[in-house]
Amino acid sequence: MKLSLKLECLLIFCLIALTGWADAIQGSTTEPASGKPEHRYILANGQGYYVNKNLAPTSTPANRAVFAMYAVDGKADAYYLYNVTASKWVSYMKAATYNNQTGFLQLSAEKPDGAYFRFDNYAGGYYQIQPYTTGGTNEKYLNWFKGIGPDNPLDGNVSLGLWQDSGSKDAGSRWTFTAVDVEHTWTLFSAGMPSNAVIKVGDTEYRGVNAQGDTHFRAAYVDESEVSVICGGGYVYTLVVDNANHQINVDFVQLFNPTASPTVEEKYLYLLKMPAAYVGTNGGNLLGVTKKSAADRFLLIEDAARLGQYYIYDQTSAAWISYSSATIGSTAKQQSESKVTVETSKASAKTWQLRLRRDGASVSIFPGELSEISGASPAWNFTGGVSQNVVLNLWRADDGNSAWLIEDPSVGSLACATTLFSESGKEFMHKIVPNEGETVVGVDFGNLTTLKLYDDRLTVGNSYKYVYGKAPEAEGEYNYVVKLKTTDGDESSVAVRLTVSSHLQSPTPMMGWLTWNWFARAISHDKILAVVEGMQNKGLIDAGYSTIVLDDCWAKPESDKSKLTYDPAKFPSGISGFKAACQAVNPKVKIGIYSDAGSMTCERYQPGSYGFEKEHLALFDSWGVDMLKYDFCNSENSAFASYKAMGAAVKRLNESRVGRTPFVFNICEWGSNKPWTWGAEAGGSSWRATSDVRESWIGSFGLPGVLGATDVVRNLWMYAGVNRFNDLDMMCIGLHGLGGPSNYTVGHQQNGGVITGLTAEQARSQMSLWCMFASPLSLSCDFRNTPAAESNGSAGTLPKPLITADDLATLKNPAIIAINQDALGQQAEYMKSLSTGTTNFSNTGYDVYLKDLTEGRKAVAVVNRGGSVVTPPALPLSALYMNAAATYMSKDVWSGAEKEISGVLSVGQLKPYETKVFVLTEKSATTGLHNTALTSSNAAPIYDLSGRQLRSVERGQLYIQGGDKLMK
Numbered sequence: 001m002k003l004s005l006k007l008e009c010l011l012i013f014c015l016i017a018l019t020g021w022a023d024a025i026q027g028s029t030t031e032p033a034s035g036k037p038e039h040r041y042i043l044a045n046g047q048g049y050y051v052n053k054n055l056a057p058t059s060t061p062a063n064r065a066v067f068a069m070y071a072v073d074g075k076a077d078a079y080y081l082y083n084v085t086a087s088k089w090v091s092y093m094k095a096a097t098y099n100n101q102t103g104f105l106q107l108s109a110e111k112p113d114g115a116y117f118r119f120d121n122y123a124g125g126y127y128q129i130q131p132y133t134t135g136g137t138n139e140k141y142l143n144w145f146k147g148i149g150p151d152n153p154l155d156g157n158v159s160l161g162l163w164q165d166s167g168s169k170d171a172g173s174r175w176t177f178t179a180v181d182v183e184h185t186w187t188l189f190s191a192g193m194p195s196n197a198v199i200k201v202g203d204t205e206y207r208g209v210n211a212q213g214d215t216h217f218r219a220a221y222v223d224e225s226e227v228s229v230i231c232g233g234g235y236v237y238t239l240v241v242d243n244a245n246h247q248i249n250v251d252f253v254q255l256f257n258p259t260a261s262p263t264v265e266e267k268y269l270y271l272l273k274m275p276a277a278y279v280g281t282n283g284g285n286l287l288g289v290t291k292k293s294a295a296d297r298f299l300l301i302e303d304a305a306r307l308g309q310y311y312i313y314d315q316t317s318a319a320w321i322s323y324s325s326a327t328i329g330s331t332a333k334q335q336s337e338s339k340v341t342v343e344t345s346k347a348s349a350k351t352w353q354l355r356l357r358r359d360g361a362s363v364s365i366f367p368g369e370l371s372e373i374s375g376a377s378p379a380w381n382f383t384g385g386v387s388q389n390v391v392l393n394l395w396r397a398d399d400g401n402s403a404w405l406i407e408d409p410s411v412g413s414l415a416c417a418t419t420l421f422s423e424s425g426k427e428f429m430h431k432i433v434p435n436e437g438e439t440v441v442g443v444d445f446g447n448l449t450t451l452k453l454y455d456d457r458l459t460v461g462n463s464y465k466y467v468y469g470k471a472p473e474a475e476g477e478y479n480y481v482v483k484l485k486t487t488d489g490d491e492s493s494v495a496v497r498l499t500v501s502s503h504l505q506s507p508t509p510m511m512g513w514l515t516w517n518w519f520a521r522a523i524s525h526d527k528i529l530a531v532v533e534g535m536q537n538k539g540l541i542d543a544g545y546s547t548i549v550l551d552d553c554w555a556k557p558e559s560d561k562s563k564l565t566y567d568p569a570k571f572p573s574g575i576s577g578f579k580a581a582c583q584a585v586n587p588k589v590k591i592g593i594y595s596d597a598g599s600m601t602c603e604r605y606q607p608g609s610y611g612f613e614k615e616h617l618a619l620f621d622s623w624g625v626d627m628l629k630y631d632f633c634n635s636e637n638s639a640f641a642s643y644k645a646m647g648a649a650v651k652r653l654n655e656s657r658v659g660r661t662p663f664v665f666n667i668c669e670w671g672s673n674k675p676w677t678w679g680a681e682a683g684g685s686s687w688r689a690t691s692d693v694r695e696s697w698i699g700s701f702g703l704p705g706v707l708g709a710t711d712v713v714r715n716l717w718m719y720a721g722v723n724r725f726n727d728l729d730m731m732c733i734g735l736h737g738l739g740g741p742s743n744y745t746v747g748h749q750q751n752g753g754v755i756t757g758l759t760a761e762q763a764r765s766q767m768s769l770w771c772m773f774a775s776p777l778s779l780s781c782d783f784r785n786t787p788a789a790e791s792n793g794s795a796g797t798l799p800k801p802l803i804t805a806d807d808l809a810t811l812k813n814p815a816i817i818a819i820n821q822d823a824l825g826q827q828a829e830y831m832k833s834l835s836t837g838t839t840n841f842s843n844t845g846y847d848v849y850l851k852d853l854t855e856g857r858k859a860v861a862v863v864n865r866g867g868s869v870v871t872p873p874a875l876p877l878s879a880l881y882m883n884a885a886a887t888y889m890s891k892d893v894w895s896g897a898e899k900e901i902s903g904v905l906s907v908g909q910l911k912p913y914e915t916k917v918f919v920l921t922e923k924s925a926t927t928g929l930h931n932t933a934l935t936s937s938n939a940a941p942i943y944d945l946s947g948r949q950l951r952s953v954e955r956g957q958l959y960i961q962g963g964d965k966l967m968k
Contacts, residue, residue, distance in 0.1 A: 032087065040181070046174040051067070065083055127176070195598060222241055224239075267299060274402070277290050291488065298321075322349040338392065340393055352368050439484065440482060453465055507722055511547065512779070518790055523550060528578070550591070597639075687727055696758075733767060763806075822853045875904060
């Protein structure tokens with residue numbers, strides 16, 4: 001399947017990014033007249049367009065030209081450029097200065113005199129190319145000026161032009177040079193690959209691919225046309241072919257559940273919505289309707305013989321949606337005039353195929369018979385516009401109105417959490433974010449007299465209303481109803497469930513250590529116990545990192561789910577014996593274990609637990625296990641159904657564990673299926689919201705680094721709260737570029753797999769951001785006094801110990817840990833209007849985050865995304881939901897400095913990659929937000945054991961009140 005990569009289009013199915021080799025380009029010495037150049041390259045710009053033999057753009061691999069470079073004597077990074085395909089030299093008219101223009105380059109039979117080019121290594125394997133002037137170079141770069149289109153037609157004759165923006169500003173000005181006929185080892189990555197899905201590269205098929213980078217093949221260059229993906233079951237995929245780093249990423253996401261037939265009892269009904277309207281029926285015509293209540297309900301029925309081909313059945317009108325021909329239609333007012341047809345029987349209907357678009361949420365719907373798909377292919381569209389009362393038809397897929405959302409009509413209409421939790425009598429906050437076009441008009445609290453709706457944030461920051469107050473003292477389930485109104489006057493309501501309990505799985509984010517990043521498969525009783533001893537000696541367990549999680553490969557290698565057990569060679573005393581040994585080191589230690597909601601785990605090393613949830617959980621409980629990390633490789637059902645089955649088993653187990661430590665259920669499906677929208681309903685208390693995080697600063701969507709992960713999650717704050725946390729994955733602090741799977745960064749193959757790791761500032765920023773985001777804090781480095789390279793063959797000699805004083809100071813800082821463990825449970829909001837680093841995966845600008853803490857306090861973090869010093873302007877307190885007229889005590893979490901402020905928060909200078917975190921407390925405040933009394937005014941003051949007065953006490957904390965030493 002070939003896909004167009006035009007960045008200026010609205011479509012570009014999210015799918016394919018092409019970059020070239022990151023190796024330094026090499027000039028040839030054999031002149032064309034004397035033989036074949038030694039080093040030949042294919043050129044492509046950052047938008048994915050190749051250069052053809054006429055120096056014009058092409059997206060067709062067969063039309064790519066091959067080029068060679070010849071060094072210019074006495075000039076570093078300067079080359080003559082030879083078009084091997086056309087057997088011509090690339091030339092231009094040399095001048096003192098150049099203007100932005102099209103058609104700048106020429107082809108010449110003779111080597112041009114002085115018309116050569118400067119190649120600057122930009123970043124990530126990209127180069128910028130400038131022509132030399134008669135006096136040197138000026139700021140003009142090779143680029144198809146005015147973009148691909150009428151001025152620069154595909155496969156035309158208009159040669160490359162010049163444009164003033166460098167590669168850092170314009171993807172069309174950065175270039176990759178892909179070596180021809182030089183083989184490299186490629187790595188294939190995947191997240192969420194279903195058990196029946198296939199990734200095909202050339203003639204080779206791959207199944208069961210995971211995110212750990214253990215699938216390899218040899219190739220010189222991989223074109224998008226050589227990669228195909230077959231999947232069904234409502235799954236779609238994103239595909240990135242990265243020639244710069246010799247890797248392919250295929251991530252799967254399930255957008256819907258297919259229904260077996262219109263007659264079965266279990267049906268999965270959906271609404272189909274384009275940007276302006278839903279699909280509805282009137283008089284046999286499929287029309288655009290703006291009201292959700294008027295929309296038709298559809299079933300998507302997969303063809304049993306063809307994976308990924310779907311019949312679309314309109315349940316409302318009892319009709320099958322088909323097409324007369326797979327061609328572009330025109331404006332039609334009657335369905336009989338459209339390419340899209342309505343059939344009364346399945347026998348006369350045709351199938352459709354769906355492709356995920358760049359936004360990662362919407363799809364384009366294509367005729368099933370199309371074998372090649374591009375932005376010009378026909379897809380569902382109200383051709384001519386919904387306002388013209390046209391019927392559903394086919395139009396170009398790269399049109400913005402060919403984007404369709406598949407909505408579940410049973411899902412409540414709020415773009416935020418609707419299943420909430422609190423401990424008895426604790427401070428409670430629920431930030432209510434409606435869907436676009438809806439407004440919160442009120443909340444019916446019923447008998448919940450301690451909660452109230454506030455609107456003081458409606459015109460500032462992220463503009464929302466919120467519920468705030470004190471949770472009931474009595475345990476149980478409570479409900480309140482959010483009332484909504486749409487712009488067209490429709491009224492609706494959404495029920496919110498609040499569970500109040502002293503036996504929640506994880507009221508605050510879990511803190512612990514996971515085996516995977518350092519040990520991968522090479523785990524054992526003795527090795528991990530030595531890590532626990534190192535953590536104890538360094539004070540980490542007492543700092544809160546008390547849950548030790550055995551990741552994949554703890555079990556006997558086996559595929560039969562009924563035979564799951566621990567590997568006695570690795571754990572001769574069993575898991576219960578391992579726990580006993582750990583608790584002998586520190587009785588606070590809890591044990592977590594790993595399984596998978598599929599047929600096999602991600603490493604395909606041990607059986608998954610799908611269909612055996614009750615049996616496997618009972619086994620884990622019998623071993624004394626306290627927590628489950630539950631992955632989603634080799635899946636056999638939808639994400640929600642798979643996780644809900646285990647969540648139900650966990651709920652039953654916790655009902656029997658009253659009085660014991662609650663069992664914690666961590667959902668690990670990498671955010672592909674938006675678990676923040678259903679994770680709590682499935683029974684989890686945290687869920688991975690990103691792909692596996694690597695030890696790098698930025699990374700990419702599929703291989704995120706520190707900032708890449710926070711970029712993905714920074715706008716999900718409205719889905720976090722007590723006992724429901726977005727998990728940013730294991731931290732890489734202390735790995736120092738010597739880990740195993742964590743080393744599979746975007747550019748890891750550029751230096752033979754060796755990476756530099758995080759700097760001290762980057763590591764501290766990771767700790768700051770993970771704590772601000774209320775993410776579980778999972779360590780993953782080697783704390784043994786004598787570390788060993790367990791899963792990194794190129795690690796070399798390791799420092800003894802690996803962990804540094806800076807690492808420990810970062811990980812054990814009580815003030816930053818307190819922000820993570822704050823009982824209000826809020827994730828920091830991204831304050832976009834105060835930030836300049838608003839582009840995901842960019843290394844420029846700064847970001848501002850605001851986190852609500854208990855008792856009306858605020859934590860503010862400002863992170864420098866780039867490698868240069870920045871000085872953000874002072875931040876107005878009014879823009880941070882604070883009283884501009886009040887005086888606050890500001891404490892810098894990392895320096896410990898305190899000072900009084902009013903009106904603004906001065907951040908000061910930020911070093912490269914630095915994050916500053918401030919905790920702001922209003923000096924006059926003695927209660928929570930809005931002066932809501934949260935404790936009895938007659939209660940005696942409380943103090944910690946050092947005599948310092950406290951505002952609140954957490955569960956398990958020792959304190960002094962009324963002269964008595966107490967524990968909550």
